[in-house]
Amino acid sequence: MTLAAHDLSIGYRSAKQTRWVGRHMAAELKAARLTALLGTNGAGKSTLIRTLSGLLTPLEGLVTLNDTPLTDWKPTELARQIALVLQEPVRNNNLSVTEFVALGRIPYSGWLGVLSDRDEQIINHSLSQVGIVPLARRKITQLSDGEWQKAMIARALTQETPIILLDEPTAHLDLLSKIEIVDMLRSTAVKDGKSVLFSTHDLDLTLQMADEVWLLDGDGQLYTGTPEDLVLQGVISHIYAREDLIGFEKETGSIRVPVSALKKPVRFTGEGMVGLWTRKALTRAGYLLTDQSDIEVKAFTDHGIHQWEIAFDQKIYRVECIAALLGLLESNLR
Amino acid sequence: MGISLILLYLADLLLGSVSIPLKEAIHILTGGESEVKAWHHILHHIRIPKALTAVLAGSALSVSGLQMQTLFRNPLASPSELGISAGAALGTGFLILAAGQTDILQLRRLGIGTSWLLAFSASLGAALIFSILLVVARYVRDNVVLLIVGLLLGTLTLSITTIWQYFSQPDDLQAFISWTFGSLGGVAGDQLVILSCIVVAGLIFSFTLSKKLNALLLGENYAMSLGIRVSQVRLLILINTCILTGAVTAFCGPIGFVGIAVPHLTRSLLGTSNHLILIPACAISGPILLLACDIAAQLPGNDMVLPINIATSLIGAPLVIWIILKMNNLRTSF
Numbered sequence: 326m327t328l329a330a331h332d333l334s335i336g337y338r339s340a341k342q343t344r345w346v347g348r349h350m351a352a353e354l355k356a357a358r359l360t361a362l363l364g365t366n367g368a369g370k371s372t373l374i375r376t377l378s379g380l381l382t383p384l385e386g387l388v389t390l391n392d393t394p395l396t397d398w399k400p401t402e403l404a405r406q407i408a409l410v411l412q413e414p415v416r417n418n419n420l421s422v423t424e425f426v427a428l429g430r431i432p433y434s435g436w437l438g439v440l441s442d443r444d445e446q447i448i449n450h451s452l453s454q455v456g457i458v459p460l461a462r463r464k465i466t467q468l469s470d471g472e473w474q475k476a477m478i479a480r481a482l483t484q485e486t487p488i489i490l491l492d493e494p495t496a497h498l499d500l501l502s503k504i505e506i507v508d509m510l511r512s513t514a515v516k517d518g519k520s521v522l523f524s525t526h527d528l529d530l531t532l533q534m535a536d537e538v539w540l541l542d543g544d545g546q547l548y549t550g551t552p553e554d555l556v557l558q559g560v561i562s563h564i565y566a567r568e569d570l571i572g573f574e575k576e577t578g579s580i581r582v583p584v585s586a587l588k589k590p591v592r593f594t595g596e597g598m599v600g601l602w603t604r605k606a607l608t609r610a611g612y613l614l615t616d617q618s619d620i621e622v623k624a625f626t627d628h629g630i631h632q633w634e635i636a637f638d639q640k641i642y643r644v645e646c647i648a649a650l651l652g653l654l655e656s657n658l659r
Numbered sequence: 660m661g662i663s664l665i666l667l668y669l670a671d672l673l674l675g676s677v678s679i680p681l682k683e684a685i686h687i688l689t690g691g692e693s694e695v696k697a698w699h700h701i702l703h704h705i706r707i708p709k710a711l712t713a714v715l716a717g718s719a720l721s722v723s724g725l726q727m728q729t730l731f732r733n734p735l736a737s738p739s740e741l742g743i744s745a746g747a748a749l750g751t752g753f754l755i756l757a758a759g760q761t762d763i764l765q766l767r768r769l770g771i772g773t774s775w776l777l778a779f780s781a782s783l784g785a786a787l788i789f790s791i792l793l794v795v796a797r798y799v800r801d802n803v804v805l806l807i808v809g810l811l812l813g814t815l816t817l818s819i820t821t822i823w824q825y826f827s828q829p830d831d832l833q834a835f836i837s838w839t840f841g842s843l844g845g846v847a848g849d850q851l852v853i854l855s856c857i858v859v860a861g862l863i864f865s866f867t868l869s870k871k872l873n874a875l876l877l878g879e880n881y882a883m884s885l886g887i888r889v890s891q892v893r894l895l896i897l898i899n900t901c902i903l904t905g906a907v908t909a910f911c912g913p914i915g916f917v918g919i920a921v922p923h924l925t926r927s928l929l930g931t932s933n934h935l936i937l938i939p940a941c942a943i944s945g946p947i948l949l950l951a952c953d954i955a956a957q958l959p960g961n962d963m964v965l966p967i968n969i970a971t972s973l974i975g976a977p978l979v980i981w982i983i984l985k986m987n988n989l990r991t992s993f
Contacts, residue, residue, distance in 0.1 A: 379883075400886040400888055401886035409881070411884075413881070415877050415878065415879055424933065428873060428874060428877060431874050431887070432885055437870055439935070440867060451968065500972030518816070658903065
């Protein structure tokens with residue numbers, strides 16, 4: 326099953342006006358790959374996912390599934406090919422996790438929706454795949470954000486589709502839960518050979534974990550490729566930039582943030598781990614690291630203990646943590 | 660549940676403004692002849708039809724309410740609260756006006772064809788309001804606002820009916836007003852047959868919609884992604900609710916609060932949102948509530964009989980107030 330966008334323009338059309346969110350996009354979702362749909366807030370990630378799933382009609386162009394336009398698919402057949410995880414809340418304090426996950430069997434069950442033994446097996450399998458078997462009888466309103474995302478993923482897995490589209494499955498999650506969810510998606514894609522597309526605005530996580538990136542630039546353009554290619558082509562640093570202060574650094578693979586405007590030169594020497602983190606600390610605090618300065622900072626490890634030496638005005642100070650180092654610099658350089 | 664329904668049904672047969680000794684009543688009910696002819700007549704021609712009507716009306720209104728609450732995802736949706744009953748009343752009134760028939764009671768005594776027509780025009784009136792509500796619900800996401808719009812629509816519809824009342828003869832007016840009080844007692848013979856046919860067919864139809872209603876628990880987007888044709892289902896629910904509510908309202912007058920209260924009571928009693936269970940359960944617990952109201956309306960030990968609508972309001976209104984006060988909870992209950 327291949328889901329593809331052909332010269333696709335997306336947005337919302339009402340009687341009064343048409344709001345274009347993206348124009349002339351082309352992309353193909355790859356099987357057995359985790360694809361991240363990246364973009365800043367309002368870039369059109371949700372709109373694209375809704376259009377790809379058939380909930381929204383394209384303004385122009387086509388979305389095809391195995392070369393057949395989505396609109397030509399029968400709804401039940403389509404529901405057996407694409408599963409969807411949306412951001413919409415489902416508030417129902419009478420629905421247990423199992424009942425909720427079981428709704429994923431709707432495209433397969435008979436006209437009354439009675440579950441067969443095979444259905445039950447698939448439901449249990451999905452629950453254990455995302456690791457929420459102990460929560461099976463819990464009401465869905467009593468789940469934490471992370472558990473709820475897992476329940477939604479389990480419901481999508483229960484739908485047994487070759488394609489899964491997820492709209493911000495990691496929003497509102499702490500870092501560890503985010504990694505857990507993305508890892509779960511990646512193993513679903515790689516082990517089960519599914520095409521998984523998830524939208525996110527988490528650049529760091531995407532660069533480390535996604536096989537493919539679809540990048541919405543905020544002006545309606547869609548770029549696709551492996552994360553590394555997009556970095557080398559400068560697409561990411563172009564999009565993740567605001568004036569000169571904020572931007573993506575190709576050299577480190579991380580986002581550069583504004584630093585305080587102290588700009589006092591410091592001569593720094595330091596090796597290894599302690600050197601790296603001292604350098605980060607000094608940069609964050611706004612010091613310019615140069616070769617020429619009457620202030621000298623040295624970081625080193627002595628008998629397994631990190632130490633710092635500061636030399637200026639012919640005096641030498643020794644401190645045992647970075648906080649003390651920064652404090653000392655600050656009080657003496659006023 | 661089934662047992663309490665049967666018990667209440669029997670109690671409803673035994674209690675009434677004319678007291679019939681228990682022994683005699685059982686004797687008559689089991690097919691024996693009684694020495695007092697009037698008792699025989701009362702049981703067979705008044706109390707049994709009335710109790711049957713209560714069962715039919717109770718289940719029809721409750722299941723209507725349940726369907727509407729799921730469709731609108733609104734705990735306060737129900738035939739009487741959202742003006743559907745008022746629409747049915749308008750339909751009934753319109754038919755009477757158009758037919759030049761001045762007395763609604765007289766119309767009731769007419770042949771089978773008229774009864775069908777009455778049910779049909781009431782359903783049509785209900786459908787009119789329902790369609791307006793569906794359009795409003797597209798733009799209004801807030802439950803309470805939708806409720807207020809529904810209540811106002813109901814008031815508007817009633818005022819149109821009142822204009823008709825204003826221009827009618829005093830005799831008709833009294834007939835109409837007594838109809839608005841609601842009565843389970845006016846349905847007998849052919850009308851009861853028609854009402855049973857409509858209600859039983861409508862209930863079976865609702866039951867076949869269970870799977871689709873369950874999908875709607877997740878909201879329209881998820882339902883669509885599960886292969887449900889939402890607009891089609893919306894139309895089916897509209898037709899079904901209007902026929903059920905329309906028939907009951909045409910024959911019994913507008914009966915309030917059953918449609919809103921029973922689904923809530925049933926849901927919280929059974930702790931489930933599964934319509935495969937809820938629809939039959941509501942079809943049983945609705946009659947239980949209405950029979951209980953009917954018994955209470957007869958004020959045991961007294962010759963007076965309160966109109967059924969007043970009894971359901973006396974019991975139902977506090978219930979609905981309680982529901983609104985617990986709204987925070989109930990926003991999440993389906």
